[in-house]
Amino acid sequence: MLDNYLEQDAWRIIERGWNPLNQTKSESIFSLGNGRMGQRANFEEDYSGETFQGNYVAGVYYPDKTKVGWWKNGYPEYFAKVLNAVNWIGLRIAVNGEKLDLNTVQVSDFYRELNMQHGYLQRSFIANFANGNAVKIVATRFLSLVDDEVGALSYSITPLNFSGEIVAIPYLDFDVENEDSNYEEKFWEEVEKSATAGKAHVCARTKKLDFQVCAAMRFALAEDGNAVTINSSFAEKLNYVENTFAFTAEEGKSYRITKYSAVLSSLNHTASNLANAANQLAEKALEKGFDAMLAEHAAAWEAKWNISDIEIDGDISAQQGIRFNIFQLNQTFTGVDARLNIGPKGFTGEKYGGSTYWDTEAYCLPFYLATADPSVAKNLLLYRYKQLGKAIENAEKLGFKNGAALYPMVTMNGEECHNEWEITFEEIHRNGAIAYGIFNYVRHTADREYLVDYGLEVLIAISRFWAQRVNFSEAKQEYVMLGVTGPNEYENNVNNNWYTNRLATWTMDWTMEVIKLMEEEFPEKLKTTLQKVGFATVKETKNWQDIVHNMHFPFYTEKQVFLQQEGFLDKELRNAADLNPAERPINQHWSWDRILRSVFIKQADVLQGIYFLEHQFDRATIRRNFDFYEPKTVHESSLSPCVHAILAARIGYDEKAYEMYLRTSRLDLDDYNKEVHEGLHITSMAGTWLSVVQGFGGMHIIKSRLRFDPALPKQWKALKFNLLWRGSNLLIKLMKGKMVVENHGENQAEFIVFGITYFVNPGKKETILFDV
Ligand code: BGC
DSSP states (O other), X not given: OOOOOEEOOSSEEEEESOOGGGHHHHHHHTOEEOSSEEEOOOOSSOOXXXXXXXXXXXXXXXXXXXXXXXXXXXXXXXXXXXXXXXXXXXXXXXXXXXXOOTTTXXXXXXXXXXXXXXXXXEEEEEEEOTTSOEEEEEEEEEXXXXXXXEEEEEEEEEXXXXXXXXXXXXXXXXXXXXXXOTTOOOOEEEEEEEEETTEEEEEEEETTTTOEEEEEEEEEEEETTEEEOOOOEEEEXXXXXXXXXXXXXXXXXXXXXXEEEEEEETTTSOGGGHHHHHHHHHHHHHHXXXXXXXXXXXXXHHHHHHHHOEEEETOHHHHHHHXXXXXXXXXXXXXXXXXXXXXXXXXXXXXXXXOBOTHIIIIIHHHHHXXXXXXHHHHHHHHHHHTHHHHHHHHHHTTOOTTOXXXXXXXXXXXXXXXXXXXXXXXXXXXXXXXXXXXXXXXXXXXXXXXXXXXXXXXXXXXXXXXXXXXXXXXXXXXXXXXXXXXXXXXXXXXOOHHHHHHHHHHHHHHXXXXXXXXXXXXXXXXXXXXXXXXXXXXXXXXXXXXXXTBOOOEEXXXXXXXXXXXXXGSOOOOGGGSOGGGOSHHHHSOHHHHHHSOOBSSOSHHHHHHHTGGGOOHHHHHHHHHHHGGGBOOOSTTHHHHHHHHHHHTTOHHHHHHHHHHHHTTTTTTTTSOGGGOOOHHHHHHHHHIIIIIISOEEEETTEEEEOOOOOTTOSEEEEEEEETTEEEEEEEETTEEEEEEOSSSOEEEXXXXXXXXXXXXOEEEEEOOO
């Protein structure tokens, strides 16, 4: 049963009517972020009902001591947690002595809107107090894209049937908790604070790692648009500062409180100057004013939409779904800082600790490559480059040597912080995704110098890992890779997972190719890089070649498909369609033991490899493997349907492609998995984008050339998307049997549509007709 209490609209997410049961879900869905910080859509005023509070500052985390029943050598000491940080939106309101709390007053005309076009959240309602007083509230807020350490809110109160006293208490509160704290401790301790009339700040540090965050606030009041002088009193408590002011409100007039909060962290400022800098920023925001700030912020969003929007004609629900995904991705990562990355839940919840997973390279990177300046995607790559040292240390801890790197499955600063043996030690395929990310970046941007400056070091370290992780089987007379977990986490400790073996040999092969290419293009720089990593060119490449040529790949000869792992055919070969619907999702109904023995696949595994390395497979191979694996797949990871949607579109399975796409496009808006209250599936949103652009739009890169093999769903009249490609900026419109490509960029674009090559110069367009 889908849970769609939200209205459909092309640019807005709309909730009408107050239902407290939806509050924690809406707190996720209406989340705001600007790359530097983010927050759940908690209320400004006090709320005594069920709520999940979340304000997050990018890059600030807490190493919570690992809690695990059975310790295994090699486990990390801690699990990183994204921290619920200072509540900067707080604004307590009392009307004629009665507190405004949506859990206690009668609420009518409740309306909440996430305006995706201009990046703000707005809420309005009428509060009817027990004493008969009624006020109308309109609360608007945003996290500025322009001043990205500032959040601003406007809160207007109109007495509807009385005149009386309103008391307002804007505050900043660091006395906050994480819901997922292992030992129920609070993670912040106060550093300093100050509250005086009209201003306040509070600074706190994390109890471990000493991250410091400082928030400063300013505020103003206007009556029907005219500024009113405020005389406020002030107070402080541990980790908390406030101002209080009162005013007499006349019936029918509107009283607008604006609040400006600067939230700065020691990641970007020296700790000793944090309070000062926060106060200066808050003051500047106050001077600029809410409306001017919002106008600038809205313009910045328009600029983002100009290069990242997708229009779907003829399907409002799909239109809203895709814009929601693009909006959330752009809220999560803006690419200005290579120390930051994309957690599976972004800034919308605590699950997955805000940490980086292989999701970034496998799913998110293509979105940023196609819709943002190349520096944005490059920063995602540099994030891993900077963590190479830690990945080498991580591999050393597990017994690898000679500069081999194992990137963590879950990380904040490069250290592994996941502690389930089957994932920490075995889900090593993540290393392949990191190498693949470099490949993807270079083939999209043609920035080959990146390889010699940064990429090659990472590739060599990963290849060294693979070379040591395999062993030669005398029995098979081939190399094997034992004891791994592939992307399908419903199998553990398997031998010769096809995907992992394939990514391993592909990495080694491509690394050798890159070395050759660099010899021609950047010979001097190459020498320096190889010296830096102590590369024994002859010996190491000989070993890699041997592995590449003699790796074992399990194969099912009868059906001519790649086998997910050794022994896969011993399983009872059933299809997911035969499962009892009441037992799905199986991860909520079956024992883990039963899941592991079953044939059912959590997410694309062999098909993930085929998707990544599509250039190596013909359509018939893709089809055979799709036909074999998709029916056995239960898609219990949100990252699964997108890969299937793309491959289905590629092999002409239009209905299947659309069915798979539907499972990802409104996952959170319709709360498919009944877990949206925990936060949004940010990384799988990139998967939805992939389904539309790479699936229906048919965009792919084969041998470094841009190709389109469009497959517009029959449910849609038209699809329009943007694509940045090597200095060209393509606006692509797809209709039944027709494709129009406009080039708004600076470079000529070359691309292939259904096998025919086209060139489009800047400022020009090409119309292509084809049979469908
Ligand atoms: C998936 C992983 C993914 C993680 C975070 C898991 O459920 O199986 O592939 O990296 O979620 O999104």
